[in-house]
Amino acid sequence: MVFAKRSAKDLIVGKIPFLIALAVLTLLPLLNVGGFWLDVLTKVNLFLLVTLAIDLYSGTTYYLNLGVSFTFGFAGYSLALLNVYYGIPTEYSMLLAIPISIFFSLAILLPSLKIRGVYFAILSLLVPIIFIGIVTAQPFSLYLGGEGGLRFKQLFLDFARSLPPGIRLTFLQYSYYYISLAAAVVGYVIAYKIGFSDFGFMLRAVGQDEELAEGTGINTLKVKVIGFLISSAYASVAGALYASMRPPVTVDLVVPANTLIPPLTSVIVGGLGTLIGPAIANYLLLLTYELLWGLIGRWRVIAYMLLLIIIITIKPQGIVFKAYVEARKFLRGVFSE
Amino acid sequence: MSEILGCEKVTKRFGGLTALNEVSLSVVKGEIFGIIGPNGSGKTTLLNVITGLIRLDEGRILLDGRDITKLKPHERVKLGIARMFQGMRVFPYLPVYLNVELVARSIYGDVRLARARTSWALTMSGLLPEAGELPIRLTPYKLRMLEFARILVSNPKIALLDEPFAGLTPDEAEAMIGLIRKFNSLGVTFVIVEHKLRYLMRIANRVAVLNQGVKIAEGRPEDVVRNPQVIEVYLGVS
Numbered sequence: 383m384v385f386a387k388r389s390a391k392d393l394i395v396g397k398i399p400f401l402i403a404l405a406v407l408t409l410l411p412l413l414n415v416g417g418f419w420l421d422v423l424t425k426v427n428l429f430l431l432v433t434l435a436i437d438l439y440s441g442t443t444y445y446l447n448l449g450v451s452f453t454f455g456f457a458g459y460s461l462a463l464l465n466v467y468y469g470i471p472t473e474y475s476m477l478l479a480i481p482i483s484i485f486f487s488l489a490i491l492l493p494s495l496k497i498r499g500v501y502f503a504i505l506s507l508l509v510p511i512i513f514i515g516i517v518t519a520q521p522f523s524l525y526l527g528g529e530g531g532l533r534f535k536q537l538f539l540d541f542a543r544s545l546p547p548g549i550r551l552t553f554l555q556y557s558y559y560y561i562s563l564a565a566a567v568v569g570y571v572i573a574y575k576i577g578f579s580d581f582g583f584m585l586r587a588v589g590q591d592e593e594l595a596e597g598t599g600i601n602t603l604k605v606k607v608i609g610f611l612i613s614s615a616y617a618s619v620a621g622a623l624y625a626s627m628r629p630p631v632t633v634d635l636v637v638p639a640n641t642l643i644p645p646l647t648s649v650i651v652g653g654l655g656t657l658i659g660p661a662i663a664n665y666l667l668l669l670t671y672e673l674l675w676g677l678i679g680r681w682r683v684i685a686y687m688l689l690l691i692i693i694i695t696i697k698p699q700g701i702v703f704k705a706y707v708e709a710r711k712f713l714r715g716v717f718s719e
Numbered sequence: 720m721s722e723i724l725g726c727e728k729v730t731k732r733f734g735g736l737t738a739l740n741e742v743s744l745s746v747v748k749g750e751i752f753g754i755i756g757p758n759g760s761g762k763t764t765l766l767n768v769i770t771g772l773i774r775l776d777e778g779r780i781l782l783d784g785r786d787i788t789k790l791k792p793h794e795r796v797k798l799g800i801a802r803m804f805q806g807m808r809v810f811p812y813l814p815v816y817l818n819v820e821l822v823a824r825s826i827y828g829d830v831r832l833a834r835a836r837t838s839w840a841l842t843m844s845g846l847l848p849e850a851g852e853l854p855i856r857l858t859p860y861k862l863r864m865l866e867f868a869r870i871l872v873s874n875p876k877i878a879l880l881d882e883p884f885a886g887l888t889p890d891e892a893e894a895m896i897g898l899i900r901k902f903n904s905l906g907v908t909f910v911i912v913e914h915k916l917r918y919l920m921r922i923a924n925r926v927a928v929l930n931q932g933v934k935i936a937e938g939r940p941e942d943v944v945r946n947p948q949v950i951e952v953y954l955g956v957s
């Protein structure tokens with residue numbers, strides 16, 4: 383991966399795929415794609431934030447934070463608890479849940495930042511697993527809803543009820559979709575700015591040789607903490623938005639197989655630390671997964687896993703970013719003619 | 720003659736192995752100070768202790784009279800200690816200019832100043848044409864120059880070089896000597912670790928000899944190489 387300075391033309395050509403994707407995602411719902419696909423796309427937009435959370439931190443520093451699904455789910459639980467026990471409406475508790483989840487993620491996961499390599503990954507994976515244990519065990523399950531989860535009014539429900547019955551559901555689906563799209567776009571632009579700033583390169587320096595980074599003047603602990611904070615913010619925003627749209631909040635939000643493995647796969651297949659690769663992979667993989675349901679039903683799990691195994695075996699460094707670079711070279715050729 | 724870097728009875732143990740045993744050094748402002756010793760004698764460990772990458776068990780490190788023993792490595796860099804690591808150590812997937820610029824950014828904060836210092840350091844070490852390349856494309860000599868640029872960019876008071884001549888051809892080593900002399904004359908103090916004596920003897924004002932973590936001799940190069948104890952451990956004559 384070369385991160386050299388870009389020429390002006392590079393930048394323009396680089397923006398074209400982004401603008402096309404943005405246009406497609408903005409106009410798609412107007413083509414009457416149906417409620418199912420709108421829901422799926424909403425989810426995929428929000429999962430982009432989780433993918434970026436992983437790529438911004440783990441994709442650059444190689445500190446594999448598997449606790450992302452904890453942060454994601456904890457934001458959901460914070461939202462639900464504020465709602466259920468303090469009567470704060472979803473619209474506000476959703477916003478409050480974000481800093482709470484960031485704070486707890488930092489408090490719980492930061493001490494393990496001193497631990498390097500695979501041990502950090504294992505420790506961080508314990509966090510969501512312990513949380514699931516807590517939520518489902520007595521006496522906590524009484525307050526945290528246990529397996530059934532915590533119920534609350536979903537985002538904008540009160541407002542939707544003031545609308546004619548025929549358009550209530552449609553209103554909710556479209557508003558959720560565009561909120562998720564806005565979050566995805568803003569999230570991506572900010573992630574790109576951070577990822578390719580000097581700070582982003584310091585994260586990469588830590589990943590490539592932490593001792594060298596510290597020994598040549600980089601405050602590696604500070605860089606790691608700030609990187610972790612940004613990553614947690616992404617996962618928290620995603621979790622709070624996701625939960626607000628799909629009550630009840632259950633441990634499903636925290637289960638790594640649901641909210642960690644899919645975005646992590648996008649990062650690996652997309653190309654670590656490239657941001658654009660994982661972002662594209664996020665849409666390709668998650669949409670493929672849903673498409674497979676229509677094609678082969680329950681067999682999709684096996685088919686999907688086979689597909690992943692093949693991709694990762696052929697190109698462990700991430701296939702999507704490479705493909706993207708090739709496509710851009712081609713585009714540049716077209717443009718210079 | 721004022722001291723710029725002092726090590727006072729520095730001791731470092733790795734489990735049962737005493738890598739440094741009450742080593743004391745006093746490096747004078749403006750000199751080129753050599754550290755020699757056979758493989759595993761503790762030279763790199765001493766540099767690690769000076770830069771703070773390894774915590775020492777006993778003793779103190781002083782920079783300009785100030786006790787820096789408890790400071791973190793990046794804080795010591797800001798105070799003026801720069802380091803070239805043994806073996807070529809660079810960020811392999813960051814372009815040459817970023818390898819240097821990140822150091823400048825973390826020292827000066829200010830982007831403009833960091834960029835200006837980076838271009839200057841790259842020019843000085845002859846790396847401007849390769850600024851956008853990845854380090855993997857560089858020859859060993861150019862890699863050394865990259866490490867040298869990283870030292871220059873931090874505007875150090877003292878530069879610690881760990882085997883800077885390793886892997887260089889005689890001509891390249893001469894060029895390296897030229898650079899060291901040049902920046903020494905501009906006021907940078909150098910501490911140079913080598914176990915090959917050939918080049919060090921020509922540029923060092925004083926040399927200390929380590930053996931199994933103990934400083935066994937110190938003095939002018941020509942005196943040190945005649946010291947019987949040094950000859951014994953160093954040349955393996957028993």
Ligand SMILES: Nc1ncnc2c1ncn2[C@@H]1O[C@H](COP(=O)(O)OP(=O)(O)OP(=O)(O)O)[C@@H](O)[C@H]1O
Nearest residue numbers: 733738756757758759760761762763764765805914
């Ligand atoms: N981090 C470490 N953990 C355990 N032992 C270490 C560590 N670093 C160095 N040592 C041991 O300390 C001793 C001194 O090592 P050091 O690297 O300082 O030697 P050196 O003089 O630089 O040798 P060389 O000429 O080979 O570079 C060696 O026996 C080495 O194995």
Ligand SMILES: [Mg+2]
Nearest residue numbers: 762763764805
């Ligand atoms: Mg050594």
